[in-house]
Amino acid sequence: MKRDRSPSTRRVAALLLTAALAWTACFAAEYGDIQYKRKAEGTDDIPPAIFPHWIHRMQYKCGACHDEPFKMKSGANEITMDMMQEGKSCGVCHNGKVAFESNFDTCLRCHTK
Numbered sequence: 001m002k003r004d005r006s007p008s009t010r011r012v013a014a015l016l017l018t019a020a021l022a023w024t025a026c027f028a029a030e031y032g033d034i035q036y037k038r039k040a041e042g043t044d045d046i047p048p049a050i051f052p053h054w055i056h057r058m059q060y061k062c063g064a065c066h067d068e069p070f071k072m073k074s075g076a077n078e079i080t081m082d083m084m085q086e087g088k089s090c091g092v093c094h095n096g097k098v099a100f101e102s103n104f105d106t107c108l109r110c111h112t113k
Contacts (some may be wrong), residue, residue: 017060023094024055025112029056032053032054032057033050033051033052033053034050034051034053034074035048035049035050035051036048036049036051036079038082046107046111047111047112047113048111049079049110049111050110050111050112069089069092070089077089081102084102085102087102090102090110
């Protein structure tokens with residue numbers, strides 16, 4: 001049996017491979033992502049926040065976040081929704097001006113399973 005190696009077949013195969021990789025990337029944590037442990041009581045039904053470090057790293061240099069507002073040490077940074085609403089921690093940028101606002105309309109952008 002002869003294989004079909006026409007340019008259109010190769011394009012379709014490349015498109016399917018790209019789509020499959022993009023789809024799996026949506027559901028898999030990336031290298032360097034940080035999953036925050038939930039500490040607040042009564043929030044067991046809310047997934048923990050996942051910080052996509054690689055996305056931020058593509059757009060900013062380390063000094064944009066380290067050492068202020070975030071220490072470069074695992075577990076050293078307390079992050080709460082109240083702090084974000086006060087413009088601290090993630091809220092420094094996620095205020096609706098620099099980046100999307102962190103509020104109850106955007107929960108699933110960070111709190112993913």
